[in-house]
Amino acid sequence: MSDNKTIEKKESRRTFLKKTALASTFATLAACGSDSSWEEFFQKNFKTLDDDDKNKIIKRLEKKYTEKYGKKFSVSGKDPIDDTLFGYGLDISRCIGCRKCVYACVEENNQSRDPQIHWITVLEMAKDKGVDLFHSHADYERELVPDDDHFYFPVACQQCENPPCTKVCPVGATWKEKDGIVVVDYNWCIGCRFCMAACPYGARHFNWAEPNVPKDEINPETHYYGNRPRPKGVVEKCTFCVQRVREGLYPSCVEICPVGARKFGNLLDPDSEIRYILKHKRVLVLKEELNTQPKFYYFY
Amino acid sequence: MKFINFIKESSKVILKGNKYYYAWISSLFLLIVWGGLGYFEQLKSGLAVTNMNDSISWGFYIGNFTFLVGVAAAAILLVIPAYIYHWKPIKEITIFGEILAVSAVIMALGFVIVDMGGPFRLWHMIPFIGLLNFPDSLLAWDSIVLSLYFLLNLFIVTYLLYMHFIKKDYNKKIFDKLILLSIPMAISIHTVTAFLFNGIAARPYWNSALLAPKFIASAFCSGPAVLLILFQILKKTTKFDIKQEAIEKIAELMAYSMFLYLFMFFSEIFKEVYSGTHHLVHLKYLFLGVKGHTDLVIYAWASIIFSIVAFVLFLIPKTRMNVITLNIGAILIFIGVYIEKGIALIIPGFSPDSLGQLHIYKPSMIEIRTSVMIFSLGFLLFTFLSKIAVEIIFENLNINSIKAETGTDQNS
Amino acid sequence: MATIQKNIYIFFMALIFILLIIPNTIFGDNEKKETLIQVPPPPFSEDIFPCSECHSDMEPNPERRVLEEMHDDIILKHDENNRWCLDCHDLKNRDKLHLANGKLIDFTESYKLCGQCHGPKLREWKNGVHGKRTGYWNGKKTYLLCAHCHNPHSPKYKKMKPEPAPDDPMKGRR
Numbered sequence: 001m002s003d004n005k006t007i008e009k010k011e012s013r014r015t016f017l018k019k020t021a022l023a024s025t026f027a028t029l030a031a032c033g034s035d036s037s038w039e040e041f042f043q044k045n046f047k048t049l050d051d052d053d054k055n056k057i058i059k060r061l062e063k064k065y066t067e068k069y070g071k072k073f074s075v076s077g078k079d080p081i082d083d084t085l086f087g088y089g090l091d092i093s094r095c096i097g098c099r100k101c102v103y104a105c106v107e108e109n110n111q112s113r114d115p116q117i118h119w120i121t122v123l124e125m126a127k128d129k130g131v132d133l134f135h136s137h138a139d140y141e142r143e144l145v146p147d148d149d150h151f152y153f154p155v156a157c158q159q160c161e162n163p164p165c166t167k168v169c170p171v172g173a174t175w176k177e178k179d180g181i182v183v184v185d186y187n188w189c190i191g192c193r194f195c196m197a198a199c200p201y202g203a204r205h206f207n208w209a210e211p212n213v214p215k216d217e218i219n220p221e222t223h224y225y226g227n228r229p230r231p232k233g234v235v236e237k238c239t240f241c242v243q244r245v246r247e248g249l250y251p252s253c254v255e256i257c258p259v260g261a262r263k264f265g266n267l268l269d270p271d272s273e274i275r276y277i278l279k280h281k282r283v284l285v286l287k288e289e290l291n292t293q294p295k296f297y298y299f300y
Numbered sequence: 301m302k303f304i305n306f307i308k309e310s311s312k313v314i315l316k317g318n319k320y321y322y323a324w325i326s327s328l329f330l331l332i333v334w335g336g337l338g339y340f341e342q343l344k345s346g347l348a349v350t351n352m353n354d355s356i357s358w359g360f361y362i363g364n365f366t367f368l369v370g371v372a373a374a375a376i377l378l379v380i381p382a383y384i385y386h387w388k389p390i391k392e393i394t395i396f397g398e399i400l401a402v403s404a405v406i407m408a409l410g411f412v413i414v415d416m417g418g419p420f421r422l423w424h425m426i427p428f429i430g431l432l433n434f435p436d437s438l439l440a441w442d443s444i445v446l447s448l449y450f451l452l453n454l455f456i457v458t459y460l461l462y463m464h465f466i467k468k469d470y471n472k473k474i475f476d477k478l479i480l481l482s483i484p485m486a487i488s489i490h491t492v493t494a495f496l497f498n499g500i501a502a503r504p505y506w507n508s509a510l511l512a513p514k515f516i517a518s519a520f521c522s523g524p525a526v527l528l529i530l531f532q533i534l535k536k537t538t539k540f541d542i543k544q545e546a547i548e549k550i551a552e553l554m555a556y557s558m559f560l561y562l563f564m565f566f567s568e569i570f571k572e573v574y575s576g577t578h579h580l581v582h583l584k585y586l587f588l589g590v591k592g593h594t595d596l597v598i599y600a601w602a603s604i605i606f607s608i609v610a611f612v613l614f615l616i617p618k619t620r621m622n623v624i625t626l627n628i629g630a631i632l633i634f635i636g637v638y639i640e641k642g643i644a645l646i647i648p649g650f651s652p653d654s655l656g657q658l659h660i661y662k663p664s665m666i667e668i669r670t671s672v673m674i675f676s677l678g679f680l681l682f683t684f685l686s687k688i689a690v691e692i693i694f695e696n697l698n699i700n701s702i703k704a705e706t707g708t709d710q711n712s
Numbered sequence: 713m714a715t716i717q718k719n720i721y722i723f724f725m726a727l728i729f730i731l732l733i734i735p736n737t738i739f740g741d742n743e744k745k746e747t748l749i750q751v752p753p754p755p756f757s758e759d760i761f762p763c764s765e766c767h768s769d770m771e772p773n774p775e776r777r778v779l780e781e782m783h784d785d786i787i788l789k790h791d792e793n794n795r796w797c798l799d800c801h802d803l804k805n806r807d808k809l810h811l812a813n814g815k816l817i818d819f820t821e822s823y824k825l826c827g828q829c830h831g832p833k834l835r836e837w838k839n840g841v842h843g844k845r846t847g848y849w850n851g852k853k854t855y856l857l858c859a860h861c862h863n864p865h866s867p868k869y870k871k872m873k874p875e876p877a878p879d880d881p882m883k884g885r886r
Contacts, residue, residue, distance in 0.1 A: 041420070045431050081850075091841075099875035115348060116879040121655060133656030134581060138878060144871035155655060164502060170439035171424040172431045188431075190424055191347075191417015194439055196357040200502035202655040206357060206417065209348035232346040233417025248848040259861070259869065260844030272849075273840040281841065290501045353881035659881055 045172060046185040046224065057187075058224060065220070065229055073220040075228050078246045080179035086240050086295065087180075087274040088251075089263035089283070090154060093300040096259055097122055097145040097152030104256035105156075108241060109227040110219055112211030119238040120253065121202060123153040131284075156253075157182060157203035157238035158286060158294030165195035165204060174235070179246070180267075180295050181239050183225035189234040196235060200287050201294075207232045240264070267295065302699060306465050309702060313691045314684045320537070324683065328676045335673025338666045339414060347417060349666040353659065356650040358415070360642070360663035364671055365411035367522070367641035368678075369493045370515060372404035372449065374523015376486040377553055383479050389546035394479075395460055395693070396534075397527060398453045399685040401486070405450040407678035414670050438496045445492050449485045452478065457685065464692045466699050490515050497649070505582035505649040508571075514564040520557035521610075522637035524550050525630040532627070534686065539694040551626060555614040558633060562611055565604070585658070586648040593660055596647060599639050607636035754819045755860055761819075763806035772803050789866040800825055800864070826858045 043057060058075045065073040102120045111117040123136040127149055136153065146152060163182050166174050173188040174195060196204045210232040222228040223243035230236055241251035245264070254262040265272035274297075277283065281299040317325075342349050352359045375397035382391040413419050424430035425443055434440040456478060463470040494512035501507055528550060534540035572580050584590055586600045613619045613629035620626060652658040663671075691697040766782075776796050779786070788796065802808045808816040809825050817824055827834030836842035840853070843861065847853040861869065 045424075048431065089841075096869070096872070097874060098872055099877075102878075103875050115884065117354075118878050121878070123655065133654075134578060134652060136656050138655065138657050139880070140874075141877050142874060145874045146871065164500070167436050168438065168500070170433050170437040170443065171421075172433040173424070188421075188424060189418065190421045192412075192415070192439060193357045193417070194437070194496075196354070197497075197649075198500050198502055200654050202354070202653055202657075205354050207346070208350075208353065209346040231418075235417075245849065248850045250846060250849050255846050257844065258872070260842070260856075263841065265849050269850075273845070276839045277841055280836075280839075348885065351882065351885055353885075355881050664885065 040187065043187050045188045047172075047175065054224075061224070061228065065222075068229070069215050069218050069220070071215070071218060071220045073222065073228075076223045076243055076246070078223065080177050080181075081246060081248075083266075083268050084179045085267040086159065086245060087265060087267040087272075087278075088159070088240065088296045089274050089277045089281075090296070090298050091261040091263070091300065092151060092153060092298050094259045094261035095122075095152040095154060095257075096261075097124055097140070097147075097150070098258060100256045100258060101154060101253035101262065104252045105238070107217065108219055108244070108252035109239075110211075110213050110222070110229060111205075111236075112207065112209075112213060112230075113217075114212050115209050117205045117207070117211070117236070119203070119205065119236075120154055120156045123155060124150045125153050127151055131286075153298070155201055155203070155286065156296075157240075158201050158292065158296040159238075159240060161293035161295060162291060164198040164200065164290070164292060168194045168198040170194065177225075181225075181242055181245075182237065183239055183242065184235055184237060185225070186228070186230045186234045186236065191233040191235065193235065200290050200292060204235050204237045206235050302466050303462065305699060305702070306462050309465070309697065310461075310688045313688050313697065317687070321687075325680070328680045328683070331672050331676040332680070335669040335671070335676060338669025339673055342414070342666050342670060343419070349664060351661055351664040351667065353661075355653040355657055355659040356647065356661040358646050358650070359661055360646075360667045360671060361411045361415040363642035363646045364674070365408050365415070366493060366497075366515075366645060367638055368404045368408040368411065369446070369490055370519030370637070370641060371523045371526055372401045372408060373486040373490040373516070374519045374527075375401035375404075375453070376483050377520050377524050377550070377557075378527070379479055379483060379486075381549060381553070383476065384483075387549070389543040390549060392693070393531065393542050393546060395457060395689055396531070396686060397523075398457045398460075398482075399682060399689060400523070400527060400530070401453045402450065402457060402685065403678045403682040405446055405453070405489075406681060407674050409446060409450075410674040410677065411671070414674065438492060438499055442489075442492045442496060445485065445489045449482070449489045452482055452485055456482065457689075461689055461692050464698065487516060490519050497645070502654050503649045504579035506645075508568055510564050510568055514561060514568070517557050517561035517564060518637045518640060521554055521561055521607075521633045522641075524554050524557075525634040525637075528630045529627065529634075530682075530686075532623075534690065538687075538690045540686075540690045541694060547626070548621060551614055551620045551629075554633070555611070555620065558607065558611040558614060561637075562607060565607075581652060582648045585651050586644055590652070591658055593651075593658065595660055595662065596643060599643050603636045603639035603644055606632040607640075610636060752854065752856065752860070754822065754857055756819075761807075763801075767806040774798060774803055786865050789868070790864065820857070822864070823858050826864075 039060065044053075046054065046057070049057070054077050058077050061075045062073050065075070099122050102118050102122060105111070105119050106113070106117075109119065111119060121138050123133070123138055124140040124147070125131060125136045129135045131153065140147075140150075159176075159180055159182055161176075161180070163176055166176055166182060169175075170192060171188060171190055173190070174182065174184045176182050191206065193206055196206060207230055211230055213229070218229070219227060221243060223239075223246070226239045226242040241249070241253075245251060250264055251262075254264045263273050263277060265274035267274055267278075269275065277297065277299055283297040283299045285294040285297060350359065350361075378390055378394045378397035381387040382394045413422065416422070425432055425440070427434070432440045432443075434444070456475075459475065460470060491512045494515040497503070497506035498508070498511040528547065531540070531542050531547070535542060569583065572583050581590060585593070586596050588594070589597050610629040610633035613625050613632070619629070647661055651661070776798075779797070783797075800809050802810040802816060805816055808818060809822060810816050811825060812828055823834060823837065833842050837858070843858070844856050845853040858864070
């Protein structure tokens with residue numbers, strides 16, 4: 001570890017000159033891009049930093065967001081809880097397609113309102129077709145749900161054990177954490193969208209324009225890898241509400257679901273709800289033939 | 301000193317020309333400005349000014365990128381007969397293939413950069429300074445092979461022209477090895493680019509083992525087609541010369557490539573249609589339309605019909621030898637492959653998307669303007685480089701001629 | 713003095729006993745230590761509980777009939793051909809429910825009554841699979857009773873208006 005650090009320090013000294021030369025040209029241009037300060041511009045990949053540097057960045061971000069939104073912001077950098085591997089269960093026999101989870105997620109995780117980003121897509125599927133994505137509809141409009149001839153199939157990040165999205169990232173801006181959550185470093189993502197092409201679940205979303213969240217609706221309790229405000233031009237995704245679950249709380253989609261179709265827990269704890277489901281219910285994972293090994297289990 | 305002279309003379313060459321040359325250059329400049337202003341808009345407001353979205357997350361830019369990598373790779377179709385079989389008529393013009401490769405790689409990289417959400421974060425990809433996810437990410441591979449291929453060709457072009465300029469024979473031992481190296485490099489850039497798509501299990505439309513060989517075969521059609529047309533333009537407008545037998549040889553090689561390309565194309569169609577799985581839907585969207593959306597159908601059929609007609613024209617010796625039918629064939633195969641890469645490869649892969657939802661994509665005005673900017677930049681680069689090459693190789697611009705010139709100046 | 717101390721002692725022993733026994737009565741032996749059930753009050757209609765407030769002055773009528781003067785808003789759609797009010801509500805103690813064996817239970821324990829017929833559902837509810845839990849995945853959770861989601865008189869889950877469909881991805885483009 002210490003070797004790495006000295007190497008990195010040398011590296012940074014050596015690259016200092018190059019950086020300052022680049023800085024003058026880029027810092028002005030960067031205003032066109034997504035980074036508002038040169039400090040932010042030259043920030044390294046978050047996972048490669050030590051705790052001191054991480055804390056400095058977090059302090060800087062908290063200040064920036066507090067100024068921007070006029071609300072006291074907290075940005076957590078909390079690491080995974082030991083001996084924890086998160087798993088999610090969704091009871092497709094119970095989901096009524098009300099989309100309450102979609103909007104609870106938007107509010108909790110500060111997704112852009114316009115242009116609209118939804119981390120959860122609820123698909124309406126015909127009962128006589130079964131789980132058939134091509135015949136499903138995400139844009140169903142109904143007076144009342146559930147419709148008698150349809151069932152509902154919400155999809156968000158499946159938190160794969162074998163995630164194709166992290167593999168393809170050219171700069172290592174996204175990776176799987178120890179507790180199984182696939183996260184993105186919004187300050188490192190270059191916006192090439194290779195991960196979006198690679199994700200079989202449409203779970204990754206891009207900030208096509210500057211994200212827009214009204215000041216009075218912003219949630220100031222955030223995590224660096226989770227719901228903190230994002231710049232334009234980067235990819236974001238469901239993190240199982242990393243800012244909540246690493247504090248022991250349920251994800252907000254679980255809390256809101258009016259029918260209790262959403263279940264969450266620690267796969268390493270044999271007494272957890274999610275383990276009970278795996279043991280006693282019939283579970284299926286979406287597109288199992290791709291060997292992505294989701295930790296998102298549909299059951300009925 | 302001599303090299304500075306070379307650079308100086310080269311820059312002089314690109315600045316002087318007849319009125320047609322100036323008209324061409326200034327119209328390119330105008331297009332660059334027009335397109336550049338469009339791209340500036342995109343930098344300011346984000347990629348929302350394009351018509352890409354979460355459902356169809358790659359579009360026109362990545363299509364052009366893929367096509368141009370093919371054009372870049374195709375330069376070696378001239379290298380193989382010239383340097384492996386030492387076939388002189390082509391050896392003389394190989395450098396123009398390399399110049400095309402340099403310009404095409406620049407354009408290809410340009411298209412990747414304009415497609416990025418954070419182009420100013422490109423430094424994240426520089427090994428050691430940033431963090432290149434090698435060997436996991438195919439995009440990391442692609443950036444490496446494309447950069448190396450670019451540097452290799454740039455060196456070959458510069459070195460060859462410089463040696464011509466100072467009237468010395470090039471170092472055959474090193475040079476021949478470098479040029480041989482460019483063959484596997486060319487194959488690798490297009491293979492790796494195909495693997496970008498090929499390795500994505502989430503998109504069954506691309507998840508075919510034939511993708512890379514098909515890429516190479518189609519590139520060996522479209523790249524030389526560009527060259528054939530460019531050679532004739534150069535021949536008309538400059539002292540550039542190409543022997544008829546060289547053109548015929550290139551055309552013959554293209555005919556083989558077209559056969560392979562069409563053969564693989566129909567193999568893929570057969571596999572999808574006969575097995576008739578869910579994955580057929582992407583081809584269906586392309587060739588027949590799905591749920592009433594037939595936006596790509598006309599392009600898809602144009603591409604395949606053009607390619608077949610071009611193949612027939614190139615297959616029959618009589619039409620292959622005839623300048624007019626040869627040119628028609630070259631234009632047809634160029635359009636055919638351009639559609640195949642630029643439109644028919646990327647968009648159907650996302651239509652319907654991975655959750656089965658179908659959305660319609662066509663490039664926005666900003667996407668077209670930005671693309672025009674990049675193409676114009678590429679053409680400008682190609683024009684400059686080939687003008688220098690023509691002057692040095694065919695109009696005998698060299699270090700001695702300059703001395704002679706300045707000598708006469710002093711006398712008078 | 714001694715009696716006060718004794719009383720305090722008994723009081724604490726009883727308190728500890730109750731704290732130990734309450735979760736166990738619900739979860740039996742597979743209960744985990746850290747989860748304490750916190751049942752929110754049952755979903756009574758407004759100003760209706762305790763029932764005895766009205767019923768204590770009335771002569772109980774055990775005869776099966778259609779209610780006309782009071783409670784006519786209740787339409788029984790829960791095996792209504794075989795059952796009526798007093799199969800669950802107790803004739804004598806109106807503030808309680810009774811199980812099939814006659815045992816009286818509070819409204820806060822109504823799941824026991826439901827579980828008499830819906831055994832597998834009760835088991836899943838106890839294990840957190842059926843029904844909803846909120847709070848901490850690794851700690852304290854809040855549970856809902858069957859009656860919080862299912863009207864006992866008409867238990868089929870009611871349809872509702874869905875939230876708006878997502879925007880077309882091309883909204884605001886071109």
